[in-house]
Amino acid sequence: MNLTQLVLASHNAGKLKELQAMLGDSVQLRSIGEFSQVEPEETGLSFVENAILKARNAARISGLPALADDSGLAVDFLGGAPGIYSARYADGKGDAANNAKLLDALKDVPDAERGAQFVCVLALVRHADDPLPILCEGLWHGRILHAASGEHGFGYDPLFWVPERNVSSAELSPADKNQISHRARAMDLLRQRLSLK
Numbered sequence: 001m002n003l004t005q006l007v008l009a010s011h012n013a014g015k016l017k018e019l020q021a022m023l024g025d026s027v028q029l030r031s032i033g034e035f036s037q038v039e040p041e042e043t044g045l046s047f048v049e050n051a052i053l054k055a056r057n058a059a060r061i062s063g064l065p066a067l068a069d070d071s072g073l074a075v076d077f078l079g080g081a082p083g084i085y086s087a088r089y090a091d092g093k094g095d096a097a098n099n100a101k102l103l104d105a106l107k108d109v110p111d112a113e114r115g116a117q118f119v120c121v122l123a124l125v126r127h128a129d130d131p132l133p134i135l136c137e138g139l140w141h142g143r144i145l146h147a148a149s150g151e152h153g154f155g156y157d158p159l160f161w162v163p164e165r166n167v168s169s170a171e172l173s174p175a176d177k178n179q180i181s182h183r184a185r186a187m188d189l190l191r192q193r194l195s196l197k
């Protein structure tokens, strides 16, 4: 597989930055935004289904092999919600509204019941109709804070407490987050599968 150039099937600039930093110079990630501004509807019922759907769509539009990242936050107290609906939790009103809704849903919930996991599924297809997508999953365990803290990262990072570092994930430097995050774990597996580095 010629992987010097891949299209990233994502309109999320935070993901592009993190994934490109993890891959280094050996693989150039091009954003699907160069080819189309239309975002596919994420109709799957799982991270895997949505990742495959986004990867196929990007490969079809770009003619390049495509990598997709479907990710989100699964909160124990909420039975795994918002899960695959994390980006749409506050009806498309964006990260700040999503975070406010999550804080509200966990109002008065004690620390011991605020466990959560970030989930990342990476899907790589060689072409739009690839019958054998490569799938890699990463989880990151933490807990939901009572208030936002930190300026780095994106999405739910300011609300995600990282027990192994005693900070929120938005307080981690980008380099540190990229060593230990759900996305880093999935990317480690993908690198192994592709025999990169």
Ligand SMILES: O=c1nc[nH]c2c1ncn2[C@H]1C[C@H](O)[C@@H](COP(=O)(O)OP(=O)(O)OP(=O)(O)O)O1
Pocket: 009, 010, 011, 012, 015, 039, 042, 069, 070, 071, 072, 073, 086, 087, 088, 098, 118, 153, 154, 155, 156, 157, 181, 183
């Ligand atoms: O490291 C992370 N740090 C904080 N928040 C995160 C992270 N990783 C995923 N998330 C949140 C953001 C969004 O609310 C949802 C992903 O939704 P997801 O559909 O996969 O991505 P998206 O719509 O932002 O971009 P796209 O689908 O074009 O790749 O989970």
Ligand SMILES: [Mg+2]
Pocket: 042, 087
């Ligand atoms: Mg999305």
